[in-house]
Amino acid sequence: MESLLILHAVAAVCAPWLVRRASLAVLALPPAAAFAVTVLGLLPGRWSTAWAPAINLELAFRLDALAVLMACLVTGVGALVMVYSSRYFARDDEGNGRYGGFMTAFAGSMLGLVTADNLLLLYVFWELTTVFSYLLIGYDPESRLSRQAAMKALMVTTFGGLAMLAGFVLLGQAAGTYRISEIVAHPPRAGLAAVVLILAGALTKSAVVPFSTWLPAAMAAPTPVSAYLHAAAMVKAGVYLLARLGPALGDQVPWRELAAPLGVVTMLLAGWRALRETDLKRLLAYGTVAQLGLLTVLFGSGNGGAALAGAGMLLGHALFKAALFLVVGIVDHAAGTRDLRALSGAGRSMPWVCGVAVLAGASMMGLPPLAGFAGKEAALEALLGRPLVLAGVVAGSAFTAAYTLRFLWGAFWDKPGVAARETHRVPAAMFGPAALLSVLGLALAPFAPWYDHAMSGYIGTFREVGPATHFVLWGGLTLPLLLSAVSLVAGVALFLAREPVARAGAALHLFDSSQVFWTLVRRLDRFALQLTGFVQRGSVPDYLILTLLAAIGVGVFSVVTGGPPRLDVPVVAWQRPEQAVVAVLMIAAAALALLARAYILLALVIGVTGYGTALLFLAHGSPDLALTQFLAETVALVVFALVLRRLPIGPVRGRLPFWFRLGLGLAVAAVVTGAAVLAMGARTARPVGALMGPAAEQAGARNIVSALILDIRAWDTLGESTVLVVLTLGVTSLVFLRRTSYHIEPSPHVAARPSRWLAATLPRGKRALAFEVVARLTFHTVLVLSVFLLFIGHSAVGGGFAGGIVAGMAITVRYLAGGRNELAAAVPVHAGVLMGAGLTLSTGTALVGLLFGRAALDMLATDVSVPVLGHVHVSTGLLFDLGVYVSVVGMVQDILRGLGAELDHQIDAEEAGEAA
Numbered sequence: 001m002e003s004l005l006i007l008h009a010v011a012a013v014c015a016p017w018l019v020r021r022a023s024l025a026v027l028a029l030p031p032a033a034a035f036a037v038t039v040l041g042l043l044p045g046r047w048s049t050a051w052a053p054a055i056n057l058e059l060a061f062r063l064d065a066l067a068v069l070m071a072c073l074v075t076g077v078g079a080l081v082m083v084y085s086s087r088y089f090a091r092d093d094e095g096n097g098r099y100g101g102f103m104t105a106f107a108g109s110m111l112g113l114v115t116a117d118n119l120l121l122l123y124v125f126w127e128l129t130t131v132f133s134y135l136l137i138g139y140d141p142e143s144r145l146s147r148q149a150a151m152k153a154l155m156v157t158t159f160g161g162l163a164m165l166a167g168f169v170l171l172g173q174a175a176g177t178y179r180i181s182e183i184v185a186h187p188p189r190a191g192l193a194a195v196v197l198i199l200a201g202a203l204t205k206s207a208v209v210p211f212s213t214w215l216p217a218a219m220a221a222p223t224p225v226s227a228y229l230h231a232a233a234m235v236k237a238g239v240y241l242l243a244r245l246g247p248a249l250g251d252q253v254p255w256r257e258l259a260a261p262l263g264v265v266t267m268l269l270a271g272w273r274a275l276r277e278t279d280l281k282r283l284l285a286y287g288t289v290a291q292l293g294l295l296t297v298l299f300g301s302g303n304g305g306a307a308l309a310g311a312g313m314l315l316g317h318a319l320f321k322a323a324l325f326l327v328v329g330i331v332d333h334a335a336g337t338r339d340l341r342a343l344s345g346a347g348r349s350m351p352w353v354c355g356v357a358v359l360a361g362a363s364m365m366g367l368p369p370l371a372g373f374a375g376k377e378a379a380l381e382a383l384l385g386r387p388l389v390l391a392g393v394v395a396g397s398a399f400t401a402a403y404t405l406r407f408l409w410g411a412f413w414d415k416p417g418v419a420a421r422e423t424h425r426v427p428a429a430m431f432g433p434a435a436l437l438s439v440l441g442l443a444l445a446p447f448a449p450w451y452d453h454a455m456s457g458y459i460g461t462f463r464e465v466g467p468a469t470h471f472v473l474w475g476g477l478t479l480p481l482l483l484s485a486v487s488l489v490a491g492v493a494l495f496l497a498r499e500p501v502a503r504a505g506a507a508l509h510l511f512d513s514s515q516v517f518w519t520l521v522r523r524l525d526r527f528a529l530q531l532t533g534f535v536q537r538g539s540v541p542d543y544l545i546l547t548l549l550a551a552i553g554v555g556v557f558s559v560v561t562g563g564p565p566r567l568d569v570p571v572v573a574w575q576r577p578e579q580a581v582v583a584v585l586m587i588a589a590a591a592l593a594l595l596a597r598a599y600i601l602l603a604l605v606i607g608v609t610g611y612g613t614a615l616l617f618l619a620h621g622s623p624d625l626a627l628t629q630f631l632a633e634t635v636a637l638v639v640f641a642l643v644l645r646r647l648p649i650g651p652v653r654g655r656l657p658f659w660f661r662l663g664l665g666l667a668v669a670a671v672v673t674g675a676a677v678l679a680m681g682a683r684t685a686r687p688v689g690a691l692m693g694p695a696a697e698q699a700g701a702r703n704i705v706s707a708l709i710l711d712i713r714a715w716d717t718l719g720e721s722t723v724l725v726v727l728t729l730g731v732t733s734l735v736f737l738r739r740t741s742y743h744i745e746p747s748p749h750v751a752a753r754p755s756r757w758l759a760a761t762l763p764r765g766k767r768a769l770a771f772e773v774v775a776r777l778t779f780h781t782v783l784v785l786s787v788f789l790l791f792i793g794h795s796a797v798g799g800g801f802a803g804g805i806v807a808g809m810a811i812t813v814r815y816l817a818g819g820r821n822e823l824a825a826a827v828p829v830h831a832g833v834l835m836g837a838g839l840t841l842s843t844g845t846a847l848v849g850l851l852f853g854r855a856a857l858d859m860l861a862t863d864v865s866v867p868v869l870g871h872v873h874v875s876t877g878l879l880f881d882l883g884v885y886v887s888v889v890g891m892v893q894d895i896l897r898g899l900g901a902e903l904d905h906q907i908d909a910e911e912a913g914e915a916a
Contacts, residue, residue: 001043001061001115004034008108015104016097023091025429027100028082031107035075038068046117046181055120056178062117065458069311070114070240073318077232078107080433081322085224087429088329099139103228106132110233114240119168119178123161126201126237130157133234137221149220152517156204156214164201164241170194171249180244184461187248195252198245199259206238206292209266213513216285223329226281230288231321236314239292242299243310247461250302259300264392266293271399275494276502280328280338280411284321287364287403290396291317297389298379303466304459306382311455312375312448312471316363319441320372323360324407326434327353331411333430334423340410345420347412353426354412356438361404363441365491366397366484371441373484374448374473380480382469394487401491406498448473541656548668555671571677579619586612594662603640607633623797624705631805635892638812642899701877702795709799710877718842721884725835728891732898771817779826782810790885791878800881804888811889815896823900827893834890842883845876 011018011030018026037043048060063071082103089096109132113125131154138150167190172178175188202208207215215235219226229235242259249255270289277283295317298310330353332338335346347354363372376397383390414420444451452471475481494501535546574580589608596602610633618626696707709717786807793799815823827834 001047001112002049002059004030004037005108005112007033008104008111012101012105012108015101019097019100023086024089024096024100025083025086027104028079030104031075031078031082031111034111035072035079038063038071038075048117051121056118056172057120058118060117060121060179061112061115062181063115065455066240066243066311067115069315069455070236071111073232073236073315074107074110074114077318077322077437078103078110078228080436081224081228081326084227084326084329084430084433085222087427088222088224088333095139099136099222102132102135103225106136106229106233110237113237117180119172119180119183122180122241123165123168126164126205127158127161129234129237130154130161133157133218133229136225136229137218139222139225140220143220146220148518149214149217152217152514153214155521156211160201160204160211160238163197163204167194167197167199167201171198184245184247187463190249190252192253195249195255196258198241198249199255202238202241203259203262203296204238205241206235206296207266207289208238208262208293208296209269212266212270212289213517215289216282217514219279219281219285223281223325223332226285227322227325227329230285231325232318235288235292236318239295239299239310239314242296243307243314246299246302246307247463250300250462251464256300256302260297260386260389263293263296263298263300264389264396266290266296267396268293268392268399271396271403272505274403275399275406275498276505277403278340278410280331280340280407281325283340283403283407283410284324284328287400287407288321290400290403291321291364294379294393294396297393298382301382301386301466302462303382303464304462305466305469306379307462307466308452308455308459308469308471309375309378309382311458312371312378312451315444315451316371316375316441319437319444320360320363320370323434323437323441324357324364326430326437327357327360327411330426330430330434334426335421337421340406341415342418343411343421344413344415344418346423348414349420349423350412350426352435353431356431356435357408357411359442360434360438361408363438365401365404365488367488369442369445369473371445371448374445374471376484377475377478377480378469378471380483381475381478382467384479385467390483394483395490397484397487398490398494401488402494402498402501405492405495409495445473545656545664548664552664552667552671555675559674576619579616582612582615582619594658599644600641603637603644607637607640610636622705624703624799624802627797627802628805631802631809635805635808635812635895638809638816639895639899642896703793703797703799706793706799706877706881710794710880714846714877714880717880717884718846721842721887722839724891725839725887728835728894729832732894768816771813775813775817779810779814782813783807786810786885790881793881794875794877800884801888803881804885805892807885807889808892811892812896815900820897820900823893823896827889831890831894831897834893835887836890838883838885838887838890840883841886842880845879845883848876 008030011027015027043063045064046060046062048058051057051059082100085099085103089099106129109125109128113122113129116122116125134150134154137153138146140146168178171183171188171190171194174190174194175183175186177183204211215230218230221229246255267290270286270293274283274286274290277286291313295310295313298306298313301307328338330350331343331346334350334353335343337343359370363370366373366376379393380390383393448471455471536543574583586609589605589612593602593605593609596605611630614626614629614633617623617629692704692708696702696704701707701710786803788803789798789806790800790803791798793802811823811826814826818825
C-alpha cells in the first residue's frame with residue numbers, strides 16, 4: 001500500500017511536467033494501477049509499519065471487504081474521471097497541470113483513508129482530502145464564487161474533522177489502542193462525548209443536515225471534480241466512517257438516535273429542494289445530499305442487515321451518480337449551458353448520451369434490473385422494523401424519482417416554446433467513462449447474490465444482526481417491492497405537477513442556508529475583531545499581565561483538579577556558600593528593579609539578575625551554560641543601550657500599583673517554583689542525565705553539553721538556530737519598515753583613517769576613548785578567542801554559539817568606537833549573506849550526514865595534528881557548529897545594523913533638520 005501511495009504522491013508532484021509533455025490521461029495510470037492491484041488481490045490483508053509509536057501512530061493498513069469496495073470505487077472512478085478530464089479541459093489550459101496534481105493527490109489521500117487501520121492515520125488522510133478538495137473546488141482563483149465555495153467546504157469539513165479527532169482520541173484511550181480492527185473486535189464503551197464528536201466528523205464530510213450547505217455550493221468546481229469528489233470519493237468518506245465504526249459504536253447512545261433521524265431529514269429536505277433547481281449540476285448536488293442521507297440512515301442503524309443494504313447502495317450510488325455528473329459535463333460541453341430551461345431537443349441530437357443518462361437515472365430511481373433497484377429493495381427490507389424511518393425513506397424515494405425525471409426531462413426532452421439547442425460532437429474520451437459507469441450499474445446487478453456473500457465478512461462484525469436482509473436482483477412480490485412501487489408512482493405524480501411543486505417550494509422557502517452560513521461567518525468575524533480590539537490594545541504590559549495571570553490560573557487549576565501532590569522532594573537551602581551569596585545579590589537586584597525609575601537603571605539591574613543566573617550555573621558545575629548566559633546577557637545589555645537612545649531617559653511611572661505588580665510577581669514565582677518541585681516529585685523513571693556521559697563518549701565528545709546540542713539533539717539545534725535567524729530578520733526589518741533600502745548612508749561627521757586599526761571614528765563630542773583603546777587592543781585577540789572557542793567546543797567549554805557571540809562582541813566594540821562606518825569596515829559582508837550561509841552550512845552538513853552516515857552528524861570524526869595549532873578534532877559536528885558560528889555573527893551584525901546604525905542615521909537626520 002505504501003508503494004501505491006508513493007506512486008500517487010510522485011505523480012502528483014510531477015503532474016505539471018507530465019501534462020505538458022503528454023496529457024491528463026497519463027495521470028489515470030496511478031489510480032488504474034491501484035484498481036488493478038486491488039481487484040486482483042495482490043495486496044496482503046493487513047500490514048503495518050511503525051511511524052510515531054509514542055503517540056500510537058503507525059502506518060497500519062487493512063483490506064477487508066469494505067475497504068476493497070471503497071478502494072475499487074475510489075481508484076476505478078478516479079481513473080475514468082482523469083481520462084474524461086483529458087478532453088473536458090482544453091489541451092492548452094494553463095491550469096491542467098495544477099488540476100492533475102491536485103486530483104492525483106486527492107485520489108491517493110482517499111485510497112489511504114479507506115484502507116487505514118489506525119484512527120490517527122485515518123485522520124491524517126481525512127484532512128489531506130479536505131485540503132485537496134479545497135484546492136479543487138477553488139480551481140478558478142479568479143472566480144469569487146469558486147473561492148467562496150472552497151472556503152465554505154474547508155471551514156465546515158475542517159470543523160468536523162477537528163471534532164472527529166477529539167472523538168478518536170477519546171475512543172482510542174477508552175479502547176487502549178488506536179487500531180480500528182482491534183476496536184471493532186473488542187468494542188469499548190466510548191462514552192457520549194466520543195460518539196457525538198465522531199458523528200460530527202462523519203456528518204460534516206457527508207453533508208448531512210445541518211451541514212449540507214457546503215455541497216451544493218461546491219458545484220462551482222469543474223464537472224469532473226464534482227463527478228469524483230461529490231459522487232464517489234470525498235462525500236463517501238463520512239458514510240465510510242459510519243460503516244467502519246458502526247460495528248463498534250452502532251449500539252451505543254446516541255449513534256442511531258442521531259444518525260437515522262438526521263439522515264431522514266436530509267433525504268427529505270434535499271429531495272424537496274432538488275425539485276425546483278434549474279441548474280443540472282445543482283439538481284444532482286441536492287440529489288447527492290439526499291442519497292447521502294439514505295446511506296447515513298442505513299449505516300447509522302448500527303446493525304448488520306441495514307449495513308448490507310448500505311453497502312449495496314454505496315456501490316450503486318457511486319456508479320449512477322458519477323455517470324450522471326459526467327453526462328452533465330458532456331451536455332454543458334456540447335450545448336454550452338446547464339440550465340434546463342434553455343435546453344431542448346438534446347436527446348435527438350445526442351441519442352447515445354441520452355441513453356447513458358436514462359440508464360443511470362433508472363438506477364437512481366430504483367428500477368429493475370439495475371444495481372440501484374437491488375440496493376433500494378434491500379434498504380426498504382432492512383427498515384421494515386422501524387416504521388417512522390421507513391415512511392421517511394419511502395417519501396424520500398418518491399422525491400428521488402421525481403427529481404430524476406426532472407433531470408432527464410430538463411437535459412434531453414423537447415420543450416414547447418424553447419428552440420432546439422445546437423450541439424457538437426462528443427469526444428470518445430468523455431463519452432466512454434460515463435457510458436462504462438452507467439452500463440456497470442446494469443452489468444453488475446445479476447451478481448447481487450455474490451456481492452451479498454462477499455460482504456458477509458464485514459457484516460459479521462456487527463454485534464447486532466438486525467433484520468434479515470438480502471441483496472438480490474429479484475426477491476419476489478414482497479412488501480419492499482410494493483413500497484418501492486408506491487414511491488415510484490408518487491415520484492411520477494410529483495414530476496407531472498412540477499410547476500405547482502416548484503412554486504410551492506419557492507413559497508415555503510423560509511431562508512437561504514448559504515446566506516445563514518455567511519451571516520454567521522461575518523458575525524463571528526466581527527465578534528473576533530471586537531474581542532481582539534478589547535484584548536490587544538497595543539500595550540505590552542497588558543499582554544504580559546494576561547500571560548502571567550493565565551500561567552497562575554493553569555497552575556492553580558492543575559493543583560485543584562490533579563489530586564494531592566507529592567511533596568517528598570528534599571528542599572536544600574544551598575549546597576555551597578557562594579550559591580547563597582549569588583541568590584542574595586539576585587534578590588537585591590530584582591527588588592531594585594521594582595524601585596527603578598529610569599530605563600537605563602532598569603536595564604542594568606535586570607542584567608545583574610542575568611549575570612547572577614550565569615554564576616549559579618557555574619556554581620552548579622555547568623560552565624558551558626554559564627558562559628553562554630554571560631555572553632547572551634552582555635549582548636542583550638548592548639541591545640538595550642542601543643534602543644534606549646530613542647526612548648526617554650526620565651522617570652518611569654508604573655501604570656499599575658506597585659503592590660499589584662509585586663503580588664503578581666510573587667504569585668508567578670510560587671507557581672513556577674511549585675511546578676518544578678511537583679515535577680521532580682512526580683518523576684517515576686530514571687533521570688536521563690545519568691545517560692548523557694556514555695552517550696557523549698559514544699559520540700566522540702568529552703563535553704556533554706556540546707554533545708547534547710550537536711549530536712543527540714542536532715535537529716533541535718538546527719530548528720532553534722533557524723528560529724533565531726527569522727526572529728532577528730523580523731525585528732530588524734521593522735526598524736527599516738519605512739525605508740526602501742537596507743543601505744546605511746555614511747555619517748557626515750566621520751574622519752576616515754584607513755591606515756589605523758579603526759577605519760573611522762566618531763565626531764568630536766561623541767567619541768568614547770575607552771572604546772577606541774579597547775577596540776584597538778583587543779579586537780583581533782577576541783576574534784582569535786572566538787575561533788578557539790569554536791574548535792574546542794566538542795571537548796571543552798565553548799562551541800559555535802559561544803564563539804559567535806564572542807566574535808559579535810568584538811564587532812560591537814568596534815561599532816561603539818567608530819559608529820556605523822566602522823561596522824561596515826569590520827564586517828564587509830552583508831548580514832543576510834552570513835545568516836544564509838550559516839544556515840546552509842548547518843543544514844547541508846546534517847543532510848550530507850544522513851546521506852552518507854548513520855545519523856545527521858555522524859559522517860566524519862577524526863583527529864588531525866596541525867602545525868603550530870597542535871591537536872585538532874575535526875568532525876561533522878564541527879562543520880555544523882561553524883554554521884551556527886557564522887549565523888550568530890550575522891545576527892549580531894544585523895542587530896547592530898538595525899538597532900544601531902539605522903538609529904544613528906535617524907539621529908543624524910533629526911540633528912541636521914534642527915540645525916537647518
